[in-house]
Structure formats: C-alpha cells, structure tokens
Amino acid sequence: MHKNALTTRGWLLLLVLPVIALGLLYVLPVFNLVRISFAQYDPKLGVIPDYQISNYVALFVDVFYFEVLWRTIRVSLLVTLFCAVLGYPIAVYLIRSSGWRQTGIFIVLLMPLVTSVTVMSYGWLILLGRNGVINTIASGLGLIDVPRQFMYNETAIVVGLVHVLVVFMVISIAASLQSVDQTWVRAARSLGATPGVAFRAITLPLSLPGLRTGALLVFVLSMSAYATPTLLGGTRFKFLSYLVYQQAISLYNWPRGAAMAVMLLIATTALLALVSIYSQIRTIRANRRLREAQADGPAQVGAV
Amino acid sequence: MKRMKGNTIALMVASALAASVAPGTASAAGEVVFGCWGGASQARFQERMLPPFEKEHNVTVRYVPGVSTYFTSQMQAQRNAPELDVVCQDDGPQSVARELGLLAPMDETLVPNLSNVVAAARGAENVGVGYGLIAMGIVYDPEALEKAGVEPPKSWNDLADPRFKGRIVMSSIDATPGLFTLIMLSKANGGDENNVDPGFEKMKEVSANVIEFTKGADFSQYFQQGEAWVTVWTNSEMARFVASSGLKLNFVYPEEGAPIVMPMLSLVNNGPNRDMALKLIDYLMSDEMQSFFARESRIGPVNQNVVLPADIAEGLTYGEEAVSKLDKPDWSVINANRPAWTERWNREIER
Numbered sequence: 001m002h003k004n005a006l007t008t009r010g011w012l013l014l015l016v017l018p019v020i021a022l023g024l025l026y027v028l029p030v031f032n033l034v035r036i037s038f039a040q041y042d043p044k045l046g047v048i049p050d051y052q053i054s055n056y057v058a059l060f061v062d063v064f065y066f067e068v069l070w071r072t073i074r075v076s077l078l079v080t081l082f083c084a085v086l087g088y089p090i091a092v093y094l095i096r097s098s099g100w101r102q103t104g105i106f107i108v109l110l111m112p113l114v115t116s117v118t119v120m121s122y123g124w125l126i127l128l129g130r131n132g133v134i135n136t137i138a139s140g141l142g143l144i145d146v147p148r149q150f151m152y153n154e155t156a157i158v159v160g161l162v163h164v165l166v167v168f169m170v171i172s173i174a175a176s177l178q179s180v181d182q183t184w185v186r187a188a189r190s191l192g193a194t195p196g197v198a199f200r201a202i203t204l205p206l207s208l209p210g211l212r213t214g215a216l217l218v219f220v221l222s223m224s225a226y227a228t229p230t231l232l233g234g235t236r237f238k239f240l241s242y243l244v245y246q247q248a249i250s251l252y253n254w255p256r257g258a259a260m261a262v263m264l265l266i267a268t269t270a271l272l273a274l275v276s277i278y279s280q281i282r283t284i285r286a287n288r289r290l291r292e293a294q295a296d297g298p299a300q301v302g303a304v
Numbered sequence: 305m306k307r308m309k310g311n312t313i314a315l316m317v318a319s320a321l322a323a324s325v326a327p328g329t330a331s332a333a334g335e336v337v338f339g340c341w342g343g344a345s346q347a348r349f350q351e352r353m354l355p356p357f358e359k360e361h362n363v364t365v366r367y368v369p370g371v372s373t374y375f376t377s378q379m380q381a382q383r384n385a386p387e388l389d390v391v392c393q394d395d396g397p398q399s400v401a402r403e404l405g406l407l408a409p410m411d412e413t414l415v416p417n418l419s420n421v422v423a424a425a426r427g428a429e430n431v432g433v434g435y436g437l438i439a440m441g442i443v444y445d446p447e448a449l450e451k452a453g454v455e456p457p458k459s460w461n462d463l464a465d466p467r468f469k470g471r472i473v474m475s476s477i478d479a480t481p482g483l484f485t486l487i488m489l490s491k492a493n494g495g496d497e498n499n500v501d502p503g504f505e506k507m508k509e510v511s512a513n514v515i516e517f518t519k520g521a522d523f524s525q526y527f528q529q530g531e532a533w534v535t536v537w538t539n540s541e542m543a544r545f546v547a548s549s550g551l552k553l554n555f556v557y558p559e560e561g562a563p564i565v566m567p568m569l570s571l572v573n574n575g576p577n578r579d580m581a582l583k584l585i586d587y588l589m590s591d592e593m594q595s596f597f598a599r600e601s602r603i604g605p606v607n608q609n610v611v612l613p614a615d616i617a618e619g620l621t622y623g624e625e626a627v628s629k630l631d632k633p634d635w636s637v638i639n640a641n642r643p644a645w646t647e648r649w650n651r652e653i654e655r
Contacts, residue, residue, distance in 0.1 A: 043639065046380050046404055064651050122525050131530045149470070152516045235476045235517040236654045242519075243650075249373050250478040251643050252380070252400065 030265075037258035047254050055259035065243070065260075069267060072240045075154055075229070076222035079161045083218045084211060086162065087169030091210075094174050109167040121231035124160060125151060152234035160232040161222050168221065169214035176210025177203070212279065216272060223268045240264050335364045336580040339378070340392035342369030344544070348600055357587045363580050372397035379406040379572060388572045389581035395434065395566040396480060399635035402431045408573040414582050417589035417607065424627045425566060425606035432570035435588055436540070436603030437621040439555075439630055440484050441562040443537040445527060446554050457534060459559040460488045464509035472513045473532035477642075477649040479521040481536040484563045485510070486645065487633055492560040497637040500645060504652060511653050527551055538565050543602040543619050555619065561631035564621075567603070598622075 038051040059065050094105050112120060127133050128150035135147040150156060180203055188198040226241035235242065240260060248257030340349060346369045354365045370378070372393035379386060379401060386406075393401065401407050409430040412419045418426070418433060425434030442457045449456055454467045463472060463485070475481040489510070490496055490503030515531060524545050526532035539555045546553055569585050571578070587593060594607040604621035605612070612622060621627065 043400075044403060046383070064647075064655075125525060125529050125531070129529050129531055149515070230519050235519060238650070238654070245519075246478055246646060246650075249377065251646060252373075252376065253643065 033258050034262055036254050037262045039255045039258075041253045041255045043252075046252075055255050056263075058256070059259060059263060068238050068240050068243055069263070071154070071237065072223060072264070073267065073271070075157055075161070075239070076219050078158050079165060079222045080215050080219045082158065082162045083166045083169040084215060087166050087214060088173055088211070090166070091170045091173035091177055094170060095177050109170055112164045113167065117227040117231060120160075120163075121228075124156070124232055128156065151232060152236065154233060154237050157229045157233035157237060157239075160228045161225055164225075164228060165218045165221055168217040169211075172214030172217065173207055173210040176207045176213075180206045212275075216275070220268055220272070223264065334362065335366055336577045336584055337366045337368060337387060337389045337575070338392075338584065339368040339370055339375045339388045339390070341371070345601070352600075353588070353593060353596060357584065361580065361583060365584065376401045376404070376406070380404060386572050386575050389575035389577050390584050391570050391572060392435075393432075393568055393570065394480060395564075395568055396483075396635055396638065398432050398568045398570060399428070400639050401570070402428065403636070403639065406573055407431045407570045408575075408578075410571050410582060410585070415586045415589065417586050420591075420607045420609050421589060422606055422608050422627060424564070424630075424632070427568060427570070432568040433585070433589065434566035434568050434606050435594075436567050436597050436601065437606060437627055437630075438538045438540045438565040438567070438603050439557065439562040439621045440481060440536065440538050440565050442534065442556040442558055443523075443542050443553050444534045444556070445532075446552060448530065448533045452533075454533070456554065457556060457558075460485070460492045461506065461560075462558075463489075463513065463534070463536075464506055466513070468513045468534050470513065470515055471533040472510070473516055473518065473523050473526040473535045474510075474514050475521045475536070476517040476519055476654065477646050478519060480565060481521050481538075482517065482649075483638070483642075483645075484565075484633065485536050486649070487638070488558065488560060488563060488631070491631070497634045497641070500641075504648065507649075507653055517654050524549065527553065539619060539621060540602045547602070557629075561629070563633050564627070564630040 035051075036047065037055055038053065040048045040050045040052065040054070042048055090105070090109075094102060097105065125132065129135070130147040130149055132150075134150065135144070138144045139147065184202050185198050188202055189195070193201065224241060225239065226245065229237070229239040230242055233239070241264070244257045244260045244264070246257075247253045247260065338349075338354075340346065346367060350367055354367070357363075358365055368388065375388070375391045375393055376397050379388060379391070382388070383406065391401075391407075398407070410418070410433075411430050415433075421433060425437065427433050442460075442463070444456055446456065457463065457465075457468070462468075474485060477483050477486065486500060486503045486507055487497055488503075489506040490500045493502035493506055495502040515526075521537070521541070523532065523535045523537060526535070527545070528549060528551065537555075542553055542555055545551070569588060571581050571585065575581055589607060591607055591609050594605040594610045595612070597603050598605045598610065598612055598620060599616055602620065604627075612620070621630065
C-alpha cells in the first residue's frame with residue numbers, strides 16, 4: 001500500500017517535467033499565435049492589441065487564399081499517397097534485411113533529412129533542370145527535341161516532398177510489420193494460402209496502424225512544409241506556408257500571418273480528426289462483427 | 305553515485321541558465337551587439353574588419369547574422385528591451401524600421417566621419433547612413449546570348465521582349481529586385497511609385513519570359529546551370545558572384561535609369577551600448593574601412609575622401625556624379641503600398 005502511494009507520487013513527479021516542457025514549448029506559443037491572429041497591424045505602430053475577427057474575415061472572402069489552401073491540401077494528400085505506395089515495399093525490404101544492408105537503406109532514407117534544403121534543391125536542378133541529367137539523357141536518346149522544364153511546378157513539389165518525407169512512412173510501417181507474428185503467416189501458408197493471400201489476410205491488416213501513423217506524420221509535415229515547395233515549386237505554385245512567410249516577414253503583418261497559420265492548423269487538425277473518426281467507426285464495426293462471429297460458433301483466429 | 309548524478313544535472317541546468325543570462329549582463333560592460341549579414345560578409349567583418357576596432361576600444365563585438373527584414377522584426381519584438389546596438393539593413397527595410405521608431409538619429413557631432421559622406425548616402429531625418437553604393441540593373445550572360453544570336457538587353461522594357469522567353473530569372477516582389485523591376489517598369493511606361501498600373505501591365509508581359517520567380521535574390525545556381533540568361537541584380541552581388549564562380553556576366557545600367565540600393569548602418573533606439581555603437585559606425589565610415597568595402601565587398605564608397613585606383617573602381621558605383629545618375633526610389637511611398645502591391649502581384653503576376 002505504502003509502496004504503491006510512493007510510485008503514484010513518482011509517476012506524478014515524472015509527469016511534471018514533460019507538462020512544463022509541453023506548456024512552455026507548445027501550448028504557450030500556440031496560444032500566443034492565436035492571440036496575435038486577432039490583433040491589428042499598423043505600419044507606423046506595429047502590432048496593436050485591438051482584438052477583432054477582421055483578419056479572418058479578410059481570409060474568408062479571399063478566393064486566392066482558398067486556392068492556395070486547396071493546393072496545399074491536394075499536394076499533401078498526393079505526397080501521402082506516394083509515400084505509402086513507395087514506402088510499403090521499402091519497409092518490407094528493410095525488415096527482411098539485416099546488418100550492413102539495413103544500415104545502408106537507413107542512411108539513404110535519412111540522407112534528405114540531414115542535407116540542407118538549398119543543397120538539395122540545387123541537386124534537383126542538376127537532375128531536372130533544362131540542362132540537367134534527365135534532359136541530356138532524353139535528348140541524347142532522341143526522345144525529346146527541345147529540353148523540357150521539369151522544375152517549378154506541382155509535380156516537382158510532390159517529388160521533392162516524397163523524397164524528404166518517405167522515411168517517416170517507412171519507419172512507421174516497418175515498426176508495425178516487425179510486430180506481426182510470423183507464426184500466423186506460417187499457419188496460413190500451411191493451410192494452403194498463397195503468399196499473396198497470406199499477405200492480404202494477415203500481414204497487411206496488421207500493419208495498417210503503422211501505415212496510418214506514417215500517413216498522419218507525412219501529411220502533417222507536408223502541410224506545413226515551406227522550404228522544399230518554395231525552392232522546387234517556385235513562387236508561382238505557392239504553399240500556404242509561403243503566404244504566412246510573406247505576411248509575417250516581408251510585410252511585417254504578424255496578425256495576418258498568424259491568422260493564416262491558425263487556419264492552416266485548423267485545416268490540418270480537421271482532416272486528421274476526420275480520418276481518426278472514420279477509423280474509430282471501422283474499429284467499432286470490426287469488433288462487433290468479431291463478437292457476432294464468436295457468438296455464432298467456435299472461436300477462429302481470435303486475435304485477428 | 306545517484307546523488308552525484310543529481311548534482312551534475314543541477315550544475316548543468318545552472319550553467320545553462322547562467323549562459324543564457326550572461327550576454328545581457330555582458331553587453332553593458334565590454335560588448336557591442338552588431339546585427340549584420342551572414343555568410344561571406346560575416347566572415348569578412350569578423351575576421352578582418354572588426355578585430356582592429358575591438359582591440360582599439362577593448363570591446364567585444366557580438367555579431368548576430370541575419371537579413372534586413374529579420375532585423376526589423378527582431379527590433380520590433382524587442383522594442384522594450386533592445387538587444388542590438390547597430391544593425392546593417394538594406395535601405396528599404398531600414399526605412400520601415402525608421403518609420404516604426406526603432407532607430408535613433410545621429411549626426412556629425414556623434415559620428416564625426418558623417419561629414420565626409422556624400423549627400424545621397426545620408427539617412428532621412430539623420431537616421432542611419434548608407435555605407436556603400438550599389439546599383440540595381442540588368443545582368444546577362446554574354447556567352448549564352450551570343451551563342452543564341454540574341455541582342456543584349458538595354459532597357460527595362462526589353463525584359464518583356466519575346467527574345468528572352470523562358471530565359472529570365474527574377475526575384476519575387478518580396479525581394480528588392482522584383483520590387484524595383486515593377487517600379488522601373490512603371491517609370492519606363494509613364495507611371496511612378498504613385499501609379500504602378502503601367503508597371504503591372506508590362507510586368508505581365510515580362511512574366512511570360514520568366515522561368516521562375518525566386519523567394520530571395522540569389523541567382524547564382526541559375527547561371528551556373530545555364531538555366532537563365534538574364535536577371536535583375538545589383539552590380540555588387542553580380543561582381544561577387546563573378547569573382548567566386550569565374551563565370552562571365554555583364555551588368556547594364558538600363559536606359560530608363562538604375563535604382564540605387566544602399567546597405568545602411570543604423571543606431572538602434574535605446575540599444576544597450578550606445579556609446580560603443582556610435583564608435584563602431586564611425587569606424588566603419590572611416591577612409592580605411594570604406595576602401596576596404598570597395599575592394600573586398602565590391603560596393604562603391606560613400607566617403608568622398610576615398611580615392612580608388614582604376615582597377616578597383618571598375619564596375620563599382622563610384623563618385624557623386626555616378627550616384628546622381630541613379631534613380632532614388634521613394635521608400636515611404638513603397639512601404640505604404642507594398643502590402644497592396646504584393647496582393648496584386650500574387651494574383652496577377654505569379655499565378
């Protein structure tokens with residue numbers, strides 16, 4: 001009894017530091033951001049603490065703003081999709097390899113995260129530019145007459161972001177693949193399932209939580225990406241983060257920039273909430289089906 | 305063992321706290337905080353320009369690297385307790401900081417070397433002083449143009465000529481080259497800072513030639529990779545790029561005039577070390593440092609006592625006569641209208 005009380009207090013003490021850290025580093029800044037988003041800006045006086053909803057009203061009547069917001073969401077969804085399609089096989093390969101090969105894959109995957117974005121964008125220019133490697137090869141093979149511009153469009157943004165973010169998908173999927181009990185797969189195989197069927201019936205469903213985590217991570221990071229879209233897509237294909245930068249840094253209008261940032265936060269959170277609600281509903285339905293199945297007859301592969 | 309660990313952590317926390325507090329206390333004594341450009345400029349200042357000053361006055365110059373707009377934002381955030389003493393900014397962002405009341409005036413009695421500075425470089429209301437003269441014009445790659453059999457550009461309106469289709473790289477309106485192109489296109493077509501409609505009309509034609517509008521004003525990779533033939537850049541940035549890359553580029557003073565860009569030094573209002581701040585500005589305006597800027601940073605001197613040999617003066621905006629030919633944009637009108645122009649640019653030019 002006495003011992004238990006001590007551990008409870010120990011747990012609480014352990015919580016203090018994270019709570020303070022989260023409060024200072026996360027809650028406080030976000031609160032401040034929301035506060036500034038309601039303030040006003042005057043070129044002579046700077047930010048004035050006169051709180052109104054005018055910054056939001058200005059955004060809601062702005063078609064251009066929604067165009068940029070929609071591009072941000074659309075591109076981020078595409079990035080998430082491509083990361084999932086590319087990341088899954090890589091994750092499978094990753095957990096099946098070991099030693100130097102595994103380390104090698106990790107280094108390749110993590111490379112974009114430790115490389116400066118400027119260097120990386122220059123790298124893409126060397127590859128995709130009009131005098132770049134791809135154009136040179138294509139025209140050398142007689143596939144194209146005039147060099148094509150592969151940079152400065154939405155495709156370039158998707159390519160660049162997938163390159164940077166796919167590692168988050170791979171690691172998430174690999175983590176959940178690792179926990180799939182291989183005896184189930186062997187059991188299925190011994191009962192006559194082909195490798196494909198065993199994968200679809202056992203491995204894939206069990207790795208879905210990892211896929212979901214990876215998708216959320218990639219989507220959130222992509223929605224807030226700034227440097228990669230700006231350098232690869234150029235300013236003609238703006239991401240919302242660019243408009244925030246423009247207002248806050250070039251035009252000194254923090255309140256307007258803060259309002260845009262808050263809207264980005266809300267849009268991202270809302271999409272995440274939708275996905276989370278949808279998956280909750282699916283889980284509840286699956287559990288109900290499972291209970292019904294168990295009520296009907298002898299338990300089958302219960303844990304699945 | 306456990307206890308020792310606790311002590312070690314406590315010690316680490318304490319020293320971290322001390323370290324974070326220390327700069328504030330130190331600046332009152334032997335430190336002056338200097339906010340200026342990063343990269344190669346920072347190395348030039350820290351390794352070669354500032355050490356003699358530090359030695360002479362027995363003071364440490366704490367160098368905070370950043371860009372003009374960043375310093376304006378910084379000073380705005382620290383309005384009640386400024387951390388910076390002296391800031392380097394381009395004239396545009398400097399005028400915003402001045403209008404926000406973040407900078408303090410200074411005259412010859414406080415900074416003796418100001419009496420040698422050409423009139424064009426003196427700051428409005430004695431706030432700040434230009435420390436170098438730079439011209440914004442059109443830059444092109446002569447080899448690429450010759451190979452393609454295309455005439456070099458001569459005027460701002462030439463940027464709209466179809467012969468440069470898909471061969472111009474230009475900064476967005478967020479950076480000075482894009483902004484000045486808009487203003488010079490207005491002036492070349494019957495408008496000015498107060499009437500930019502003709503500029504926007506022409507800019508739409510120019511936009512058809514532009515490969516890409518960049519966020520900043522670093523065009524080096526576009527020329528290195530042969531993507532671009534033409535851009536709008538300053539003579540000083542071009543000269544530095546040419547010196548470091550070995551590529552050959554030409555600078556054109558367009559027929560309609562070349563706007564002046566001036567990096568400025570300003571005294572921060574209520575900065576922690578005002579006395580040393582004034583001394584630092586005076587030092588950087590001296591004959592010796594002004595020649596150094598001309599030689600190493602490739603910017604025209606503002607101190608009229610400075611005499612440059614012909615090989616150094618080549619390509620620089622040098623002497624009052626050259627300066628008088630430059631176009632001086634009206635920054636107060638620009639600052640007042642920039643948000644509206646930016647919105648319009650986002651919708652009409654970069655969409």
